[in-house]
Amino acid sequence: MEQLTPVAKKFILHWGEMGARWGINRTVAQVHALLFISQMPLNAEQLTQLLGVARSNVSTSLRELQSWGIVRIVHVMGDRRDHFESIKDVWDLFRQVLDERKRREIDPTVALLKECVAEARQSGPAEKYPRQKLAELLDFFQATTAWYEQIRRMPTAAVVRFVGLGDRVRKLLGVG
Numbered sequence: 001m002e003q004l005t006p007v008a009k010k011f012i013l014h015w016g017e018m019g020a021r022w023g024i025n026r027t028v029a030q031v032h033a034l035l036f037i038s039q040m041p042l043n044a045e046q047l048t049q050l051l052g053v054a055r056s057n058v059s060t061s062l063r064e065l066q067s068w069g070i071v072r073i074v075h076v077m078g079d080r081r082d083h084f085e086s087i088k089d090v091w092d093l094f095r096q097v098l099d100e101r102k103r104r105e106i107d108p109t110v111a112l113l114k115e116c117v118a119e120a121r122q123s124g125p126a127e128k129y130p131r132q133k134l135a136e137l138l139d140f141f142q143a144t145t146a147w148y149e150q151i152r153r154m155p156t157a158a159v160v161r162f163v164g165l166g167d168r169v170r171k172l173l174g175v176g
Contacts, residue, residue, distance in 0.1 A: 004050055008037055012051070027053050031061040032070065032086060036093075041074045041083035068100045091156045098148070106145060113138040 004012065012033040019029020030051055035042060042050075047058045062084055065071035070093060073082045087093040117138055120131030151159060162169075170176075 004034075008034070011037060025061065025064070027051070027057045028061040028064050031058060032065055035065075035071055035084055035086035036088070038085075041076060041085040043079070043081045043083045045081070047084070069096050089156075091159065095152065099152070102145070102148065106141060110138065110141050110145065113141065 012030050015033035015036075016026040016030040019032075020026045022029075030053070031047055034047060034050060044055065044058050044062065047062075048055045051058070062071060065084075065086075066073070070087050071084050074085050076083050087096060113134055116134050117131060120127040120134060123131075151162075154162070
């Protein structure tokens with residue numbers, strides 16, 4: 001990939017903006033976008049050149065993307081440098097991002113809610129309403145997490161079919 005096409009530039013810039021809205025560093029999201037649409041693995045120098053960002057930003061971004069499990073190092077015959085590629089299957093990519101967000105954000109929240117509910121149970125009447133609301137929130141997180149785990153274990157083809165059912169699920173459940 002010598003130069004970015006107009007479509008590639010458009011996608012990379014948008015993915016960077018969306019990443020920023022999702023709480024992901026813009027450069028991290030742009031590096032991911034470029035690796036996602038690249039047919040070939042790219043090395044850090046290529047990423048730096050194509051994106052026009054500092055080499056240190058690329059290195060930091062690659063480490064972050066590897067920690068998320070969505071980018072991995074690959075080796076190219078005849079080149080000693082590390083090259084990088086993104087998960088290419090969009091369903092696998094989505095699952096990996098959800099898994100990591102769950103691990104980083106949901107799991108600690110569930111643990112904290114459990115602690116708060118337990119502490120509120122031992123407190124006086126002033127904690128009754130907060131305990132009730134926190135218990136409801138904990139129940140919500142536990143129910144959605146259990147649902148996610150069930151969906152996560154389904155083969156991709158089944159998930160695609162499930163998602164494709166759309167309104168038919170609503171009708172099957174008898175919901176207006």
